[in-house]
Amino acid sequence: xxxxxxxxxxxxxxxxxxxxxxxxxxxxxxxxxxxxxxxxxxxxxxxxxxxxxxxxxxxxxxxxxxxxxxxxxxxxxxxxxxxxxxxxxxxxxxxxxxxxxxxxxxxxxxxxxxxxxxxxxxxxxxxxxxxxxxxxxxxxxxxxxxxxxxxxxxxxxxxxxxxxxxxxxxxxxxxxxxxxxxxxxxxxxxxxxxxxxxxxxxxxxxxxxxxxxxxxxxxxxxxxxxxxxxxxxxxxxxxxxxxxxxxxxxxxxxxxxxxxxxxxxxxxxxxxxxxxxxxxxxxxxxxxxxxxxxxxxxxxxxxxxxxxxxxxxxxxxxxxxxxxxxxxxxxxxxxxxxxxxxxxxxxxxxxxxxxxxxxxxxxxxxxxxxxxxxxxxxxxxxxxxxxxxxxxxxxxxxxxxxxxxxxxxxxxxxxxxxxxxxxxxxxxxxxxxxxxxxxxxxxxxxxxxxxxxxxxxxxxx
Numbered sequence: 001x002x003x004x005x006x007x008x009x010x011x012x013x014x015x016x017x018x019x020x021x022x023x024x025x026x027x028x029x030x031x032x033x034x035x036x037x038x039x040x041x042x043x044x045x046x047x048x049x050x051x052x053x054x055x056x057x058x059x060x061x062x063x064x065x066x067x068x069x070x071x072x073x074x075x076x077x078x079x080x081x082x083x084x085x086x087x088x089x090x091x092x093x094x095x096x097x098x099x100x101x102x103x104x105x106x107x108x109x110x111x112x113x114x115x116x117x118x119x120x121x122x123x124x125x126x127x128x129x130x131x132x133x134x135x136x137x138x139x140x141x142x143x144x145x146x147x148x149x150x151x152x153x154x155x156x157x158x159x160x161x162x163x164x165x166x167x168x169x170x171x172x173x174x175x176x177x178x179x180x181x182x183x184x185x186x187x188x189x190x191x192x193x194x195x196x197x198x199x200x201x202x203x204x205x206x207x208x209x210x211x212x213x214x215x216x217x218x219x220x221x222x223x224x225x226x227x228x229x230x231x232x233x234x235x236x237x238x239x240x241x242x243x244x245x246x247x248x249x250x251x252x253x254x255x256x257x258x259x260x261x262x263x264x265x266x267x268x269x270x271x272x273x274x275x276x277x278x279x280x281x282x283x284x285x286x287x288x289x290x291x292x293x294x295x296x297x298x299x300x301x302x303x304x305x306x307x308x309x310x311x312x313x314x315x316x317x318x319x320x321x322x323x324x325x326x327x328x329x330x331x332x333x334x335x336x337x338x339x340x341x342x343x344x345x346x347x348x349x350x351x352x353x354x355x356x357x358x359x360x361x362x363x364x365x366x367x368x369x370x371x372x373x374x375x376x377x378x379x380x381x382x383x384x385x386x387x388x389x390x391x392x393x394x395x396x397x398x399x400x401x402x403x404x405x406x407x408x409x410x411x412x413x414x415x416x417x418x419x420x421x422x423x424x425x426x427x428x429x430x431x432x433x434x435x436x437x438x439x440x441x442x443x444x445x446x447x448x449x450x451x452x453x454x455x456x457x458x459x460x461x
Contacts, residue, residue, distance in 0.1 A: 015222065016159045020168050022219040023152045024175035026097060029212030030145040031179030033104050033205045035270075037063070039188045039277040039292035040198055047416050053111065053130055053198065057410075057418065061402015064274045066135035067142035068395025071388060078246075080147035081384020084154060085377065090220045092380075093151045097213045099144030104206045106137030112199035146391060150383035155223070157371050157379060166319075166368035166458050170310025173363050177299035177306070184273065185296030188289050245378045249385060254373045254452055257443040258366060259386045261323065261436055265362050267393030268330055268432035269355070273298065274398050275405075275425065276352075279337070282420045284345045294348050298356045305360035310368065319365040319454040320444040326361030327440045329354060331433035338426035362436075365454075372452045397432075401425050 037044070041060055046052025055063070071077045084092040110133030119126050152172060160168045187201045194200040249255055276295035280286040286294070313319050333355045336342060374382040409420045447454040 016163070016168075019159050019219055019222055020156065020171060022215050022222075023093075023155055024172040026093075026212040026216045026219075027148065027152055027172060027176045028179035029205075029209045029215075030100055030148060031176045032183045032208060033100070033141060033202075034067070034145060034183070035180045035273055036183040036187045036201055036205055038274045038295075039184050040191060040201075041275070041278045042281055042288045042291070042417065043191065043196060043198060045417050053128075055131065057405040057420070058402050059128075059131055061399045061405070063131060063135050063138065064271070064402070065395045065399035066139040067398075068391035069135075069139040070143045071146055071391040072395050075388070076143045077146050077150070077384045077388040077391060078381075080143070081150055081381040081387075082246075084147070084151055084380030084384070089151050089155045089158065090223055093148060093155070093216055094220065096144045096148035096151055097209075097216050100141050100148065101144075101206070101209055101213060103137045103139070103141030103144055104202070104209055106140060107134050108137070108199060108202040108206055110134030110137055111202060142391075146387050147384075150380060150387055153367060153370075153383050154380050155219075157376065159226070161371070161376070163459065164311070164314055165371075166310035166313040166364060167307055168310075169367050170307040170360075170364045173367075174303040174306045177302040177359075179299075180273070181296040181299035181303075184277065184292040184299070186292075188277075188292050192289055246381060246385075249374060249378055249382050252373060254443065254446045254450060255382065255385075257439050257446055258369060258373065259389045261327070261362075261439040261443060262366060262386055263390045263393040264432050264436040264439065265327065265330065265366075266390050267397045268334060268429045268436070269359055270394055271397040271401060272334075272429055275401055275422070278420065279422045279426075280345075280348060283343050283422055284348045285343070286345060294345070294352050297349065297352045298359060302356050302360045305357060306364045309360055309364035313365050313368060314458040317454075317456045317458075319369045320440070320447050321455065322365040323362050323369075324437065324440040324444060326358045326365075327433060327436035329358035329361070330436060331430055333358065334426050334430040334433055338423050338430060340421075340423055368458055369452075369454050372454060393432075397428075401428065404428070 043052050044055045044060055045057065047054050080092065080096070083095070110130050113130065113133075115129035115133075117128070119128050120132065121127070122132070153169070156165060156168045156172060183205075190201040190204065191197060273295060276298075277288075277291035280291045280294055281288060284294075309322060313322060333351050336347070336351055370382060370386070371379060404424055405420050405422075406418075408424055409422065410418045411421050412419050443454070446452075
C-alpha cells in the first residue's frame, strides 16, 4: 500500500502540501535571522559598558546593508539562479541552507566577542572587529537566504503548477512572515531574559536554523521520488537552460516592470522594518523592551491575508490590479507615518495593520505572476535576477536611512544614545511607494498588450 502511494506522489494533494510545509519552515527559520537585529538597534547603539556594542546609526545602517553585499557586488544571486536551473532545486537548496548556517555562526561569533576593542581600516573607514565580523557573517547569510528564496519559489512552481500555486506561495510567504514577526516581537524579550545579551538570541536563531536545514533534507527525499516518477511518465524532455537565456529574459519589458516594482515595494517595507522599533521608541514613546511588538503585527497580519489574496488570484485573477492597490496603500501609510504630530501609539498600531494588508497584496500576486511571463526552464534565473535587483534596495536603502538619520535627524542624546526625528526617512519610504504605483500601472498596461494573463486565474479548469 505504501509503495502504491509513493508511486502516485505527483498526484497526491497531501504530498504537495507537506512539501510546502517543509520548505516553508526552512524559510521561517531563515527570516527569523534576517530581522532579529532590528529591535536591538537601541541596545546595539548603547555604550559597551551598558551591554551594547557602541555602534552609531551609520554603523547600524552599514551592518543591515551587509545583507546584500555579496549578492549585489559579487553577483552571487545571478550565479545561484544559474546553478538552480542547471543543478536543480535539491542541490541548490541544500547549498543555500548550508551557507545560511555558516553565515549565522560567523555573525554570532562577531557579536559575542569584543576583540579587545581592536579596529581595522577598510574602504577609507575605521571598522571595529565586531562590526566587521558580524557584517561579513550577515552578508554570507544574505547569499544563502536569497538563493533559498528563489529555490523555494521554483519548488512551488514545480509542485503546484496548474493547481493552487498562488495560494501555496502565499502560505509560504506567510510562514516566512511568522519568522519575521517572531524576530521583531520576541528578540527583545529574549535579550532581556539573558541579561541584555545580544549574542544569545543569535545563538538560539542558529539552532533554529539547523532544524530548518533538517526539514529541507526531508523535502529532498520526497522531491527525488517525484523526479523518478515523472521520468517514468514523460517522453519529452524540457529544453535545458542555456547561458544565453539570460539575454532573452532581460529583453522582456514585462520582466523589468515586475522586477522594478519588486525592488521599490520591498525597499519601502523590509528596510522600514529594520528601523520600525527605533521609530516606535523615538516618535511614539514606546520602551525598548516593547518596541518590537507593534512592528511585529505587520508580519503576523500577513499570515492569513497573503494566502487569502493568493487564493483570490488563483480563482478570480486580477493579479495586476492587486499589485496596484497594494502600492497605493503603501504611499498612504508612509505619508501618515511622516506627519510629526501623529505620535500616538494607537495610530502606529492602525498604520502597521494597514501596512500588513498592503504587504499581503503585492507579494501574493507578484511572485505567481512571474511564471506567466517567463518559461519554466528559465524561472530560476529569472527569479534570481529579480532578487538581485531587489537586493540593491535591501542593501542600499538601510545604508541610506542610517546616513540620513545621523546627518539630518538627531534631536539630542539620552544616556549616550542619540534620539531621532523620523520625518525625513518616512518621506523617503513614501517616495518609493509613489514610484511603485507608476510601475504597477506600466505592468498592467504591458499585460494588456502582451496578454500574459496576469488578470486571469491561475487554476486551470
